[in-house]
Amino acid sequence: MAATKTEKSTPATGSPADLKEKKKERILDLSRYMDKLIRVKFTGGREAAGILKGYDPLLNIVLDNTVEYLRDPEDSFKLSEDTRQLGLVVCRGTAVVLICPADGMEAIPNPFIQPE
Template sequence: MDLTKHLDKKIKVKFFGGREVIGVLKGQDPLLNLVLDETIEIVKNLEDDEVTHAQESFRELGLLVCRGPNIVLISPLDGSEEIENPFV
């Protein structure tokens, strides 16, 4: 996967286990390990297995190395918006 067009741009990364981070992509390798800078973790407080935006908080992490095998989703932040789930 070639992410060079997203270098120095903000991306959102989701991991196995539910963790999510937003950061500026600084590099990648062939195993899809990522280096993110200015990284913020989205901490979700679970209540009865439901998450609302009011329950989200943020934690600054700074420079972060993400292991490729743990990544579930990579999404650019520019031009995207979250929509309500139509199946709930």
């Protein structure tokens, strides 16, 4: 009696080939903003804007021609008109709170302020 080789079948969700096909989609796709001006907010309240030159999966980002927006000395929650030129900056991903494109962003009046 000749032995025949039987092929084991694996469920579609468990085979390595299926896992390669199902690449995880990133929540934040920074590739759209490469070489474009972005604004970044950090833990602690600092804000900066610069041209995105690189990033990694941990959200470490490299900005060029970076400008830091300084806070108002009288009210630390407000940004002043003062800025500081930083140049080429590497931002640690654990400190990044918010990333947004600089174009298409405009200040609007607060809709929640009650008139007196």
